[in-house]
Amino acid sequence: MFGIKKVYLSREIAEHPYTQEILQKLKIEPEILKEDLPPVPLAPWPEVISWGKKVLFLTRYKGRFFRRCPGTKAYLCCGYHIFHIGQGCPLDCTYCILQAYFNQPWLTFFVNVLEEGFAELEVALKEYPFLRIGTGEFTDSFAFERFTHLNPRLVELFAAQESGVLELKTKTVSIESLKGLSHRRRTILAWSLNAPTISKNEEKGAPTVEERILAAQKASSWGYPVAFHFDPLIRFPGWKEEYASVIAFLFRHVPAQNICWISLGSLRFMPELKEIAYRRFPQTKIFSDEFITGLDGKKRYFRPLRVELYRHIWHCIQEFAPHVCVYLCMESPEVWQEVFGFTPFSKEGLSKMLDEAARKVCGIT
Numbered sequence: 001m002f003g004i005k006k007v008y009l010s011r012e013i014a015e016h017p018y019t020q021e022i023l024q025k026l027k028i029e030p031e032i033l034k035e036d037l038p039p040v041p042l043a044p045w046p047e048v049i050s051w052g053k054k055v056l057f058l059t060r061y062k063g064r065f066f067r068r069c070p071g072t073k074a075y076l077c078c079g080y081h082i083f084h085i086g087q088g089c090p091l092d093c094t095y096c097i098l099q100a101y102f103n104q105p106w107l108t109f110f111v112n113v114l115e116e117g118f119a120e121l122e123v124a125l126k127e128y129p130f131l132r133i134g135t136g137e138f139t140d141s142f143a144f145e146r147f148t149h150l151n152p153r154l155v156e157l158f159a160a161q162e163s164g165v166l167e168l169k170t171k172t173v174s175i176e177s178l179k180g181l182s183h184r185r186r187t188i189l190a191w192s193l194n195a196p197t198i199s200k201n202e203e204k205g206a207p208t209v210e211e212r213i214l215a216a217q218k219a220s221s222w223g224y225p226v227a228f229h230f231d232p233l234i235r236f237p238g239w240k241e242e243y244a245s246v247i248a249f250l251f252r253h254v255p256a257q258n259i260c261w262i263s264l265g266s267l268r269f270m271p272e273l274k275e276i277a278y279r280r281f282p283q284t285k286i287f288s289d290e291f292i293t294g295l296d297g298k299k300r301y302f303r304p305l306r307v308e309l310y311r312h313i314w315h316c317i318q319e320f321a322p323h324v325c326v327y328l329c330m331e332s333p334e335v336w337q338e339v340f341g342f343t344p345f346s347k348e349g350l351s352k353m354l355d356e357a358a359r360k361v362c363g364i365t
């Protein structure tokens with residue numbers, strides 16, 4: 001997974017102590033850039049993406065580390081906030097939106113996160129009554145962990161406050177750096193799950209779904225609250241049985257009362273992603289189904305197919321954990337109503353519903 005072959009540094013952070021700490025772990029001689037950005041090989045964009053997964057760019061971030069998740073126009077948003085630590089991912093999922101989202105193919109990590117980013121976080125945690133914040137929006141939360149050791153520092157920061165929770169979202173299983181920390185249940189470790197067929201064929205470089213669930217079991221045994229994201233749910237021959245068996249395996253290993261939430265999201269993609277993915281993964285079949293263009297311009301399954309997917313997964317979850325908080329990611333109130341028989345409006349909104357779930361499971365009054 002972490003096959004980094006080349007490291008570029010921005011001149012301005014070359015001597016930064018955190019840069020030096022990272023370089024010591026990477027053991028790769030870096031190149032200090034004269035220009036603002038690393039050079040890109042002369043090749044078509046899809047090929048450049050694979051090259052970029054082995055190239056790390058350490059730089060200073062000049063924007064806002066802490067920000068509201070943009071959500072998607074016209075669908076219910078969960079009021080999430082993002083702590084932007086870097087972008088790009090060494091894993092290689094066929095459906096990954098990042099392939100079409102960024103025009104910079106390399107992995108980027110912002111080394112000024114410790115002073116400038118943490119300062120922004122501390123201010124935000126004082127300003128807002130309650131926050132759910134994640135680092136896994138433009139990368140995997142553990143993508144850089146082997147050489148940055150950032151997550152234990154974040155866990156410590158969140159442990160010292162009462163007004164927010166941190167969600168570290170991942171498909172990886174190397175969580176040992178979080179063992180033995182005094183986290184006070186303010187950090188939620190979350191895994192993206194899928195059916196084994198999808199994981200095997202479409203999530204290149206990622207541990208198996210069983211391995212992810214066993215990592216969640218381990219995190220639970222260390223006292224961390226956990227969460228799961230069945231996203232993107234994908235239809236294929238046998239999807240009902242496979243998703244059902246993953247859910248059964250999940251509840252055999254992870255105590256339901258330690259789960260903050262389980263989100264469900266169906267496959268959705270910008271039209272340009274399909275072209276890129278076909279060039280990079282010509283054997284994939286995930287885009288051959290009945291899709292419509294949603295109100296946000298993204299392709300998504302025809303509505304009855306989405307409802308069928310969500311209902312099935314939800315019923316499987318209910319068999320084991322009728323009280324766990326399950327929500328739909330970026331869906332319309334009409335779909336909520338069809339799947340659950342209620343909309344978040346009846347619970348004062350999705351944001352409030354998730355805040356309450358976090359407070360309850362994390363023990364925050």
Ligand code: SF4
Nearest residue numbers: 089091092093096139
């Ligand atoms: S793990 Fe997430 S961020 Fe990484 S390639 Fe897969 S979908 Fe993209």
